[in-house]
Amino acid sequence: MADFFFYGTLRHVPLLQLVLGRAQGALTVSAATLADHGVFRLGDEPFPHFASVPGAVATGILLHDVSEDEANRLRFYEGGFAYRLREVSVRAETGDMVPALVFYPDTVDQATERAWSLPDWERDWAEISLCAAAEAMAWYGRKSAEEMTLAFPGMRRRASALVAGRKRQADPDRDLSRDVRVAAHHHPYTKFFSMQEIDVQVRQYDGGMSDVLNRAAILVGEAAVVLPYDPRRDCVLLIEQFRAPVFMTGDPAPWVWEPVAGLLEPGEPPEVAARREALEEAGLAFGRLEPVGGMYSSTGSSTEYLHLFVGLADLAGNVTGTGGTDEGEDIRSKVISYDALMQGIDAGAYKDMPLVTTALWLARHRGRLRGTA
Incomplete structure (x- = not known):
């Protein structure tokens, strides 16, 4: 049995227990340090980055008596983040130098001036990370660590949505337990x-x-949807793209006109996601976002939760849709009058539920928005 040294998120004991598959309170850990290394933050990323820094000391914990199966579970989890094991000597809390295994990133980052804080991470990210790890470890023995590298961003988005869902108002007439x-x-x-x-x-x-x-x-996550509206010109912007699910159901018209939309990144406020997606998909910057509401897109089949907005924007001139090049999006856009939008809805020309919902909200509030333009 080997000893492992952890300097980052696996110092959070509930996460370590989940990854190992050990019962509550069954861990034997002690404090330890690793010389000539530091743990830092890069940019706005919440996760630690390991760096070789002469004279620095990385604080962590030493996990004792790790079985071969537990070591494999750790390799599976950390391998999903492109970390590999290396043997080092750490200073135990007794003062003795002892051998231990440490997960090193494939590329050791350069040090920054911002130290990574475990308490800050526990406050802001521990609950999301636990939910993501629970989904990840459900695939232990069925997928490789390399496959998990590709899947884990989606797991984090779904975990963030799960944490947000838990905070919604409870049903006063029912007890889920x-x-x-x-x-x-x-x-x-x-x-x-x-x-x-x-x-x-x-x-x-x-x-x-x-x-x-x-x-x-189908576990999707949370999404921000925003219908761009120009109250001075009384027109809206729509985007069109190919939708595989519509094609897969046999619909002969799988190119769909929609509002701007995109999934929330973990911890990202819906308003920020709406503005980000508008820049990416249509090159638009909104003045004000009007909240339309929050709702599930299909309660019988999907966990997707939509944050709907109407975004006030200047739609003069040519607006060119681009889409996220890393996601294979191919998008075109058009600006149409409010009257044309409503005529299309009455004629059943649009099949995207968020578009119809935001358009009907706009119909109720158009006078107010035009009056304050």
């Missing part, structure tokens, strides 16, 4: 999105519990 019983949780698929299943019993309206039901959902 009493009224919903989950017998099993399955993870049959994960990539950009995730498909998960549960075997569940739910309290019925007659007071009894249902039979065990198998239910599935």
Whole structure:
């Protein structure tokens, strides 16, 4: 059995327990330090970056008696972040120098002046990281660490959405701990999105519990949707792109007109995501964002939660859609009058639910927006 030294997020004991698969309180850890190394932040990234710094000391913990299976679980988890094991000598809390295994990044970053803080990370990111790690470790033994490298950004987005969902208002008439019983949780698929299943019993309206039901959902994350509107010119901007799900259902017109939209990055406020996506997809900068509401896009099949906005913008001249080149997006845009938009909705020309929803909200508030333009 080997000893491991951790200097970053795995110093957070609940995360370490989850990755190892150990029961609560079953860890044997002690304080330790690694000479000539530092743990830093780069930019706005919340995660630690390891650097070789002569004279510096990296503080961490020493995990004792790690079994071979636990070591493999650690390799699987850290391998997803392109970390590899290296043997070093660390100073134990007794003052003795002892051998330990440390996960090093493939590329050791240069030091910055900003030290990474475990308490700050625990305050802002621990809950999201625990949710993401739970999904990741459900794939241990079924996927490689390299496959997890590609899947983990989506897991973090879904984890952030899960944490946000937990903070929404509870149903005052129901107690989830009493009224919903989950017998099993399955993870049959994960990539950009995730498909998960549960075997569940739910309290019925007659007071009894249902039979065990198998239910599935596509786990997506949260998204920001914004319909650009120019109140002076009384026109909106729409974007069009190919939508694979529409094609896969057999629809002969899979190029769909929509508002600007995109998934929230972990910890990103919806308003920030809306402005970012508008710049990326249409080259637009909004003056004011008008909140339309928050809602699930399809409660029977998807976890996607939409933050809807109407964004006030100057739509004069040519507006060119570009899309995110790293996501394979191919987008075109057009500016149409408000009257043309509503005529198209009445004629059933638009099949995107967020577009119809934001347009109907605009119909209710158009007078106010034009009056304050």
